[in-house]
Amino acid sequence: SCLVGSEMCIRDRVMNRGAVxxxxxxxxxxxxxxxxNAVDAIVLSLxxxxxxxLSIFNVTNAEPQYLDHLxxxxxxxxKRPLRTRHVPWCLAKAAANFMEKWAQISxxxxxxxxxxxxxxxxxxxxxxxxxxxxxxxYEPAVxxxxxxxxxxQWYFNQQEHQCNGx
Numbered sequence: 001s002c003l004v005g006s007e008m009c010i011r012d013r014v015m016n017r018g019a020v021x022x023x024x025x026x027x028x029x030x031x032x033x034x035x036x037n038a039v040d041a042i043v044l045s046l047x048x049x050x051x052x053x054l055s056i057f058n059v060t061n062a063e064p065q066y067l068d069h070l071x072x073x074x075x076x077x078x079k080r081p082l083r084t085r086h087v088p089w090c091l092a093k094a095a096a097n098f099m100e101k102w103a104q105i106s107x108x109x110x111x112x113x114x115x116x117x118x119x120x121x122x123x124x125x126x127x128x129x130x131x132x133x134x135x136x137x138y139e140p141a142v143x144x145x146x147x148x149x150x151x152x153q154w155y156f157n158q159q160e161h162q163c164n165g166x
Contacts, residue, residue: 019083021121023092026068026084029124031060034147037140044136057132061140061147064126073145077152092118 041059068084075082096118099111132138142150 019085020071021087021092022068022084023087023089023118023122025086026066026071028067028120028122029064029126030067030070030120031062031064031126032070032144033060034140034142034144034150036142036147037061040141041132041136041138044132044138048136051135055131055135057136057138058127058129059132059138060127060129061142061144062129063140063144064124065144067121070144073148077148078155089122092122 038059041057045055045057071082071084074080092113093115096111096113096115100114103109103111129138
């Protein structure tokens with residue numbers, strides 16, 4: 001699950017640099033979480049009695065969406081054109097492998113794409129949140145659509161403050 005909050009790697013790493021690579025047609029289903037909902041889940045886990053001493057919960061917005069749809073929503077909220085290019089899985093995987101090896105050899109920073117991050121964008125991942133719903137009464141309060149809208153507003157406010165020297 002990916003958090004939508006104060007920073008978004010897709011926006012920063014991809015949308016501002018050019019075309020977004022769509023592996024496997026952008027049809028991976030992602031189950032992301034708006035940051036306020038993650039905080040709500042943490043508060044519930046700290047304040048409600050647990051049925052077991054040790055409980056493990058999945059936390060998401062429970063709104064699985066196709067990657068290409070999420071990217072389109074991001075583009076709308078950030079008022080940017082969405083440029084995509086289809087990249088075959090085998091080519092993308094080879095590039096990610098090379099970048100990881102190069103980073104290891106050169107002692108550099110994390111590469112712009114790793115095999116893990118590529119897999120997140122290429123293959124569907126959804127989580128079952130029935131346990132946290134049943135045990136703690138968790139329900140996502142902020143939809144992904146509203147979360148993206150709030151994040152874009154926060155981002156534009158930050159840009160305005162930086163331009164005004166605050």
